[in-house]
Amino acid sequence: MDWVIDMSAIEHSGKHAGSHIRGNPRVFTYVVLIVCCCYFLLPVWWLVVASTKTNGGLFNGSHGSMWFDSTMAFWDNIKQLGTYQDGVYWRWIANSLLYALVGGFGATTVSVMAGYGFAKYRFRGKKTYFNIILGALMIPATALVIPTFLLMSDINMTDTYWAVLLPLMLNPFGVYLMRIYCSESLPDEMIEAARVDGSGEFRTFFQVSLPIMTPAITTVFLLSIVGAWNNFFLPSVVLTNPNLFPITVGLSQWQTRSTAGSASEQIWNLLTSGSLISVIPMVLAFIFLQRYWVGGLAAGSVKA
Amino acid sequence: MMLKSKKIFAVLAAVAASLSLAACGGSNASDTATANSDKHANDNASCTNKVVHADAQKVTVWAWYPGFEKIVDHFNNSHSDVQVCWNNGGQGGAEYTRFQNTIKAGKGAPDIIQLEYEAMPQFIAGQQKYLVDLGKYGMNSYKADYTDGAWNSVTFGSSSSVYAVPVDAGPFVMYVNQEVFDKYQVKVPTTWAEFEQAGKDLQAKGYTGKLTNWQTDGTAVNIALFAQKGAQVYKYSASDPTKVGIDFDQQGVKDVLSYWQKLSKEGLIDTADQSSTDTMKKFGAGDYATYVQASWFMGYYVKGAYKTAADSPFKIYEAPKWDDSTPDVNQGGSAFAVTYQAKDTKAAAEVARELYGDDYAQKSGVSDGGLFPTWKKLLSSTEFINQTYPYLGDQKANEVIAPVAKGWAGDQFLPFQTYAYDAQQKSFASIVKSGTSVDSGVSKLTSTLQDYAKQQGFTVESVK
Incomplete structure (x- = not known):
């Protein structure tokens, strides 16, 4: 201004x-x-x-x-990326897309529903549950990786797509953001009005509340996607089969392959070109989603 | 407000408590490595390689050797009763952390795991042994197949126990930039005294690079340099796994460190990290006249730093010696161990031995993997000795390296080698780079490590 x-x-x-x-x-x-x-x-x-x-x-x-x-x-280099280790590079890119999209979608869904619930419903233990989420927000995700691995191992889920996807679906920050947004930008009166008009809870949620929440949803979706795309430590611990690796873990394995002592292979050229390509999807995601994001947030701020 | 934050703390405390519970939960998973015999437990294991005989029993392997997929395919094609299911569990430290995690969880470890010699003690220390004694599965009858150094590195001083099948090693040699020595007409040194003189001569005749790089992070290099002076700094034996020996406070160590400190003061050498790309760049730019390193260094720097093989001016010479009694030494190398979680221990023990146990696999290890073998049969074969290396100006490098591999007696490492390396690195960097007193440096390092060993519950004994 x-x-x-x-x-x-x-x-x-x-x-x-x-x-x-x-x-x-x-x-x-x-x-x-x-x-x-x-x-x-x-x-x-x-x-x-x-x-x-x-x-x-x-x-x-x-x-x-x-x-x-x-x-x-x-x-x-691009050609080599397609042939080195039977073109596993593109498999990693595909895996990353899967983790980012499914994980991002799941995290957003859970966050939106939980945030909405916290903001608009009264139920027993609401404060306690929300405090638990706040607490989870304060624990760095890295600290939870080894316990997560042990839990996954208990239910025989290590080395599966779920080992990466399930933890991604819980995004305490997303829940927190959605709750704040819902209580600030979504008037109780509107929901009341919808109820008076005979709309059920689900219909109110999907047809009245959801459209107003779009900017916040986009924000959470984008943040979750970026988080999932850059996710490194958790998959590096829970995955052993390279066919399941996301691009971050794959590239890091190639890097150690190039630096490690005994009889290493020199694939720095694949690392640099591979890194460049791995950046592109995130750049695209920002370009396409930012207009909803920025525009939406501004609209919200004016209304508030 | 007070109430709220109290609640949050309560929640945090609860979460923290459950975390530590989870962390403890797995640590009492095993006692000593016992034998298992479940032939079907791996039926659904996911593998990076293709399994040729789908109905056969599977044995899971973690390894990071370059070109290992060929070894796996060769094995699976030539065996119909058992198949290897391979994954790369990470390289070096990354794999050891992963192995530790599976030990905590009590499951998830492979049947066979690649471990560096220096990393093995941490998995067989104390009461809990996570590696199977292959001596119980007839490994001792193959003793004559491997070099003494490699065999000693997997037996830990025991006459009956064998904890891994040796695969490769890193005989300690000297890479020489032939162009520099030819241009300034300086003789390639064979002793450490000549080495220093060569540095001075090169400098006097106008060479602007450095004689060599003493690597601040070259932890294993220093162990090899000390071993040349007959100084054994670590002692560890699997038959007495609660005792460790640590001693840097001995003449050999002091002589070696004083030598490098002197070279550094005279401005003859560089002191940069080995694992930096910057060092590799200097190496490629001809800024180092020599590099005293393990033979596998070829794969590491020489190939990386030059565009084509013909660009590389390097050749391999014997490492400089102190005198005629200086022993041949080694830096690095790894082996296949069988884990206590192996589903069918006996089958795993056999596969571990057979993976690199024939001519094809050994040759592939050398030509596709760039490994330096510990298998005597290959080491002595004329084909191996006559092999030429394009990155070394078509030199028959194995003529120089093979005798070193055969002469190596083996080294010992600690069950907490990573910690020891860290302490070692700090101490030596301050001695060589900053000129800290050698005497006080080594005695402080010794007491630091001995104290740590006691904290960890080990009894400290003499290294002799």
């Missing part, structure tokens, strides 16, 4: 001579943004450049690490 006011101030004051000092905040903003941009994009640029190099080129190429080598090996 401040920024908008400054803009108009600049336009007005521009007519008077010698008042350019007022333009400085704008320059400053640009400088900060450009610096931030470089800071965040530099590693991405490196990744783009590195994905076009051969293994030797990565270490011994011409033009340094921030520019392209004389031999362009991008397509060659």
